[in-house]
Amino acid sequence: MRVAFFDVHGYERRHFDAANAVFGHDIVYFDARLTADTAALAAGFSAICAFVDDRLDAPALERLREGGTRLVALRSAGFNNVDLAAAERLGVIVARVPEYSPHAVAEHTVALVLALDRKIHRAHARVREGNFSLEGLVGFDLHTRTVGLVGTGRIGRVAARIFLGFGCTVLAHDLAPDRELAARGVRYVSHDELYASCDVLSLHVPLTPATHHMIDGAALAKTRRGFMLVNTSRGALVDTRALIDGLKSGRIGSACLDVYEEEEGVFFRDLSDRVIQDDLLARLLTFPNVLITAHQAFLTEEALQSIARVTLENVTRFEREGLPLHVVTSGA
DSSP, rough: EEEOOSSSSSSHHHHHHHHHHHHHHEEOOOOSSOHHHHHHGTTTTEEEEOOTTBBBHHHHEEEEEEEHHHHEEEESOOTTBBHHHHHHHHHTTEEEOOOOOOHOOOOOOOHHHHHHHHHHHHHHHHHTTTTOOOOTTTOOOTOEEEEEEEEHHHHHHHHHHHHHHHTOEEEEESSSSSHHHHHTOOOOOOHHHHHHHHHHEEEEOOTTTEEEEEEEHHHTTSSSTTEEEEEEGGGGGBBBHHHHHHHHHEEEEEEEEEEOOOOTTTTOOOOOSSOOOOHHHHHHTTTTTEEESSSSSTSHHHHHHHHHHHHHHHHHHHHHHHHHHSSEOTOO
């Protein structure tokens, strides 16, 4: 099957080429992001493959369908960048990779916490300049601290086990509490109790209308002053203006972010020779107590191998049976 891949990076292509040696699809790689303006590149392709930075709104999907596309194979778990109602109206099937490596994201979450707590990023920069002073680098022991997890799905479960291993008290909130975690000592509580009790608050839920800006001014008013906020899930879970206000007031003691609500067109790009046009992102980058990575929590060899395999399995199942393995609908 002919598949047009959009917004492909070298680290992805290597894994897709290796996986495709088994599946044998006709893959064409495009550097461009998929938008309504670039959708014409997919003319003649029955399937396209897109990532979280691509914009599959109604105009883009309409142009894809006009060009003959019948399958959108997302190489991601998230699908909030796709207008699913428009896809269903147009008869375009959308598939995703529901799980690739929960360990990758959970481990990156903990890595961010440790790096920011112990000022690793600042210490590294100092030492490279010959500054071996320890002033301003005092952190805190994770042992005995209270960590709150919003969401204990695949990633949240792994994160909980890691934090338990550090000797943390782990609280969680989830609509479906995990019995195994509860047996290990994780205590499920209400949102309000979670916010009020945590030294570290980590988000592990998908972006839905119900979770959009779940961390806003009202939520922050309920939190323990000086807590650390961690978001490796979806950027729009956090209201960026409220985040900045919380950092300025000291309500938020520090923040680790692997995602940002307006990351489209910024993350996955080298903008080192340009002025960042997003004033809120530029402001966040000025805080010494904020650590930002560019949506790389998933980026491990194991995760990339899994993403490539499952994506191509979706394409193969669609080609043979008309329905991929992991279909996304507007009711998801």
